[in-house]
Amino acid sequence: MHIVFDTSGLKLDVRNDCLAVQTAKGLKLIHPSRIESITVTGGIHIHTRAMILASDAQIPIYVCNRWGHPEAILLSSEGSTLTDRKRKQVVFASPSHCLETVLRIFREKGDGQIRHLRWMAAHRPALREQINNNVELIVKHLDEMSFIKPEATLTWRQSIMGLEGAISRKYWAQIGVFLDQIVLTTSRSRRPALDPYNAMLNYVYGMLYQAIHLSVLRAGLDPSLGFMHADGGRRPSLVFDLIEPWRAMADMFLSMVLTSGEYKVNWCVEKDGGWRLSSAGKKILIPAYNRWMDGKGEWLGHRGRRKSLIQQYMFGLANQIDQIDIPQW
Numbered sequence: 001m002h003i004v005f006d007t008s009g010l011k012l013d014v015r016n017d018c019l020a021v022q023t024a025k026g027l028k029l030i031h032p033s034r035i036e037s038i039t040v041t042g043g044i045h046i047h048t049r050a051m052i053l054a055s056d057a058q059i060p061i062y063v064c065n066r067w068g069h070p071e072a073i074l075l076s077s078e079g080s081t082l083t084d085r086k087r088k089q090v091v092f093a094s095p096s097h098c099l100e101t102v103l104r105i106f107r108e109k110g111d112g113q114i115r116h117l118r119w120m121a122a123h124r125p126a127l128r129e130q131i132n133n134n135v136e137l138i139v140k141h142l143d144e145m146s147f148i149k150p151e152a153t154l155t156w157r158q159s160i161m162g163l164e165g166a167i168s169r170k171y172w173a174q175i176g177v178f179l180d181q182i183v184l185t186t187s188r189s190r191r192p193a194l195d196p197y198n199a200m201l202n203y204v205y206g207m208l209y210q211a212i213h214l215s216v217l218r219a220g221l222d223p224s225l226g227f228m229h230a231d232g233g234r235r236p237s238l239v240f241d242l243i244e245p246w247r248a249m250a251d252m253f254l255s256m257v258l259t260s261g262e263y264k265v266n267w268c269v270e271k272d273g274g275w276r277l278s279s280a281g282k283k284i285l286i287p288a289y290n291r292w293m294d295g296k297g298e299w300l301g302h303r304g305r306r307k308s309l310i311q312q313y314m315f316g317l318a319n320q321i322d323q324i325d326i327p328q329w
Contacts, residue, residue, distance in 0.1 A: 002036050002210070004286055006279075008043035012050040019050060032057035037214055039064055039207075060217070063212050066192075070209060073236075075217070088324045089225040095156060095325065098227040103145050105228070105244050106164055108300055110142045112248030113171050119252060120178045123259060127178060134170045141167050157228070163311075175251070182258050192274020199268045199275035199287060201254055205243075208250045209290050211245045211310055219314035220322070237310070242317070248312060249299050253292050257285065 005012070011022040018029040032053060034304060040046070042063040051074060054061050061074040092098050114135050121131040141163045148159050170186045185197035193199035207281050216239055226237025228244075257263065267281030277285065293307045302309055 001034055002039065002290060003030070004039045004041065004205075004282070005044050006039075006282065009045075010042070011045045013055050014049040015048040017106060019052075021055060035059050037062065037210055039070075039210060040146050041065075045251060057149050059167070060214060062213075064206060070206060070213075072076065073213070079298060084326070085220055085318070085321060086222050086225060087326055089222055091324055092321050092328055093225065093227040099148070100326060101320070102160060102228050102241075103148065106160060107142055108245035109164075110138055112245060113167065113251075114138055114300070116243070116248045116252045116255065117171070117174060120174070121257065124178055127174075130177070131174060137170055160228075162236075163213040175255070178255070179258060182263060192272065193276065194274060194278055196265075196268035196275050197254075197258075197274060199277050200258075201251070202282065203246070203277045203282075203285065204250045204289060207286070208246060209239060209243060211293065211307060212246065212314075212315050213239045213315040214321065215307075215311045216242060219318040221314065221318055245300060246265055249306070250298075251291065257288055 001101065005021070007023065007272060009024070013020045013022065015027075015029060019035065021028045021030065033053075035057070036059070038054060038059060038061045040061065046061075051061065053059075054074070062070040063072040063074070065071045072127045092101075097249060117131050117135055117138075121128040137257050145163055148156050168188065173186075176186045179197060183195070183197045185195045190202060191197070193202050213236060218235075221238060223236035225237050226239075228243045229237040229240040262284060264280070267278055268275050269286065270280045294305060296304060297306050297309075299306065299309055300314065304312075
């Protein structure tokens with residue numbers, strides 16, 4: 001399970017080889033075999049024993065900011081030496097190797113957005129014509145990506161991002177129209193979120209980011225060796241690359257929650273010039289997200305538990321990278 005700790009004053013220690021969680025209500029022991037990841041979003045006190053226990057059990061600890069986005073990650077140092085696969089990841093980042101994969105990723109992202117739009121059309125028939133027109137424009141932009149060639153070394157990334165930006169503007173504007181009777185949003189905003197919808201979506205993306213990061217590690221890939229987003233020290237650029245095909249799945253999850261009738265205005269609060277998810281919102285959204293990820297569904301042409309589909313996707317990329325021939329040092 002994925003555990004989120006966001007109660008200020010909570011303490012994490014170790015007792016009887018288990019994670020000991022001390023709250024105002026008492027002590028709870030959780031065996032590490034039951035934990036996939038730990039997320040800390042509040043003023044939590046973590047003993048070094050708890051950090052070592054998590055490291056030994058290969059449990060990442062994500063330290064998130066007030067918007068729910070991971071700012072630091074505590075990982076085991078095991079396996080940090082340079083491997084053949086890491087060398088192959090470096091080679092894979094060249095346009096001649098990765099462009100086809102980058103184009104596939106953004107095609108998958110676009111296909112997911114189209115699927116979400118069609119879901120919206122089915123739930124708001126009055127918007128069907130408008131949505132279908134936007135779908136046609138998105139398909140046109142996706143088709144234009146097929147003409148991008150790796151020879152244009154200095155421009156291929158800019159070309160892809162330009163087309164992706166054009167798709168996103170249509171997509172987010174349509175979501176705003178679809179949700180206008182439930183929650184106000186007109187465009188995508190990140191940190192800070194400028195409306196309650198983006199506050200919720202940012203938090204959901206933070207949870208999705210953790211699932212992608214964990215799957216990348218389990219596939220034996222180096223999160224810092226990306227091929228689309230800019231590298232910078234230990235910045236997990238590969239995670240930012242590989243989250244793209246799954247964003248629309250998270251978007252659809254949030255649309256389903258918001259149209260279920262559960263949404264209350266107290267789910268989000270306005271603070272420090274932006275909006276963020278409140279404690280009341282977290283109590284609903286986090287368990288709903290975990291149930292969604294543990295549940296079965298179809299995405300990218302495959303069906304199964306959603307978290308398993310993500311893991312299979314990462315294993316597939318790892319196998320693709322393994323096929324690269326590199327000279328032995």
